[in-house]
Amino acid sequence: MRRPTQVDVARLAGVSRATVSYVISGRARDDISIAEETRRRVLEVVEQLGYQPNASAQSLRRGHTKTIGLLVPDLHNPHYWQIVRGVEEEARARGYDLLFSSTSLDPERERDCVRALLRRRMDGLILLLTYPTLALAEAEALMRPHSPIVLLGGGAPEVDHVLPGYREGADQLMAHLLDLGHRRIGLILGVATPELGSERLTAYRSALEERGLPVEERLIERCGSALDDGYRAAIRLLQQQPRPTALVVINDLLAIGALRAVADLGLRAPTEVSVASFDDIEIAAYLNPPLTTVWVNAEELGRRAASVLFARLLDPECPPQQVRLPAHLVVRGSTGPASVAQ
Amino acid sequence: MRRPTQVDVARLAGVSRATVSYVISGRARDDISIAEETRRRVLEVVEQLGYQPNASAQSLRRGHTKTIGLLVPDLHNPHYWQIVRGVEEEARARGYDLLFSSTSLDPERERDCVRALLRRRMDGLILLLTYPTLALAEAEALMRPHSPIVLLGGGAPEVDHVLPGYREGADQLMAHLLDLGHRRIGLILGVATPELGSERLTAYRSALEERGLPVEERLIERCGSALDDGYRAAIRLLQQQPRPTALVVINDLLAIGALRAVADLGLRAPTEVSVASFDDIEIAAYLNPPLTTVWVNAEELGRRAASVLFARLLDPECPPQQVRLPAHLVVRGSTGPASVAQ
DNA sequence: TTGAAAGCGGTACCAG
C-alpha cells in the first residue's frame, strides 16, 4: 500500500490540497483562516491515514532542507562525540536535523563528504576538517550565496569559526609541570596534520625556551590518533635514556594509552612519570590515576558552532564570527613532583 | 548568485535537460547513448558552473532518498559510538548517507525522532530503541510497505533485528567469578528500562542459583546510565557489610565509574574487589587495571544491522532475519581470586 | 473560507 499523500487526505476530507497544506503547516490559525469544522475533519483524516508530509517535496518547494551537515574526522575519539552532542542538542532545539559523516581522517573522503552534503542542499555546514585547504575551497565555491559554513578549529580567516583556546591551557599545563620540577618533558603529538596541534606544540616550545630549557626534538614523538598510537609513542619515549619525567599528550584518548604504557613498563604515575593532556573528556576524571588535563568544553564547542551557524542563516551578511572558547588546566592525580632519582 | 540548476547547464551546453540528466546519471554509456562530443561539452559546463544535482528533487522523483536513519539512545556511551561507526562504514560503502539522532533516553523524544525520520522518507531505519513499544508501533504502521526497519537489540519478533548474545558471555563471566571463589557478587544494573539488561540479569541469577547461592536483592543495584551513576552505585554496594568481593557491571562505561569508586574507598582491584563488565569498548584494555569484560563486536553489530537492512531493501519479501552475534569473556587484570579476609 | 494552478529541480518515457 502506497504512502498517503496530500491528495489522499484532501480527497478523503473532501477539501482541496491547499486546505490540507494550510491546516498541516499550522498557518490555519493566524495567517489564513480555516473553518474550525474543516480543520478538524482534515486533522482526523491525517490521523486516520497516518499521513506524513514528504520532506523532499517540502524542501524542493520551500528551498531549504531544515537539515545541517556535520563532518567530524574520527569516531574513535570521545572528544569529537562531545562536539557532536553539542551540535545535535542545539540543532534539535531549533528543529533542525543532522546529516552526519565521519571522514576517518582520509582527505579524499573528506572532500567526498563535503560534496555529498552540498548535493543534499544542507542549510548549513559545520565542518571539523583535517585537511581544510582541500575540502573548504570546494564547499566555499559551491555553497553560494554567503556560505553558511562554520569551521570547528580555525583555518580560513574569512569564514565563521569556533575553536578551543588551547594556547592558554597549554601554557598553564607547561607551567604546572615546570613548577613541579620537570625538566625532561616528552610530547606525544598524535595528530593527522601538523597544524592541528600547532598551538599546543608552540606552547610546549616556548614554555621551555622561556625557562632556558632546551627543546629536544627526540622528546617530541609524532604518531597517529588511535589509542594504541598513544601507547606506543609513550613506550618509545619512556625507553629513552635519560627517561622523561613527564609526558604531555595531545589529547586524553592518547593519554589513556600513555598511562597504560607507564604501567606496562613497571613505572608508576605520578611518582615516577607524570602524564597530562588535553580535552578533559568525561572519563578523564575517573581514570587511575585521574588525569590532569586541559579542560575545554567540547559540548559547548558544538553548541556554539551551531548557534554561530544559525546566526548566519538568519543574517547572511553579518561579519564573520570567530569564537574562541576558554580552556584551562585541571590538576588531578596523574601529575606530581618530578622524581629525583631516575 | 543562485545555485545552478539543470536548466542552466542545458542552456549553456546547448542541449536539452534530458541530455544533461543522462550524462550526469552515467546512463549515457550503456543504457542510452550520447555522442561523446555532447557528453564532454555537458561535463565541461557542469564543471565550470559547479553544478550539483539537487538531492531533494532527485528523491522526490526517484522515490528514494539514499539515506538511512539511525537512532541511538545516548551519546555518552562509547559502546553506542562503536555501533554508529559500524553502521556508517557499511552505509557509506553502499553509497548511503546517515541521518542520525540520539534520543537521550527520553521516550517522547524517541517517538518524535522516529516521526522525523519517517517524514524525511528514509529508505530504511536502524533503531536502537529504549522504549520499543512506543516508537516501533509508530514506525511499523507508517513505514509501509514492508517496513525496512532493523532493530538493534531484540524486541518484536516479526521484524529484523541483530543483537549481541550477552547470555553466553554473561554465563562465562559468572562462571569465571564463581570459580575464583567469589560468593558475594554485586550487580550494577544501569539501564533505562528493565528489559534492556534482562539477559544479563537472568544470567546473574541463574548462575548463582545453579551453585546453590542465594540471590540477594540488595546486591542488585539499579541506576542510571552515566559514568557517575556507576560510580555511586559501586560506592553503595561496597559500603555494605559484608562487602561484596566482586562487582558485575552492566557495561564498561559504568565499570570505569566502579573502578574509580573502588580506588576512592581505598580498596584495590582486583586484590580486594574484582570488577567485570560488558561490551569491551576499546578503552577497556587500557584501563588500570585492564578491565575483564564480555567482548561483543559493537562495530560488527552496526555493520550487520546495516547489511540486514540492505538485504531487506533488495528483497522486501524475505523472511525476518534475527542475527545474534557471539559474545565471550575476555579476562584481564580487574578480576582475581576472592579476598579471604574481609 | 476555499479551490485552481503554477512552479520547485529533477527523471524517464516516447517521439522523432
Place this chain on the structure above:
DNA sequence: CTGGTACCGCTTTCAA
C-alpha cells in the same frame, strides 16, 4: 542520438 514533456508531492499566490 536528442528533445519534449508529464509527473514526483508540496507550497503559495490569486481568484472566486
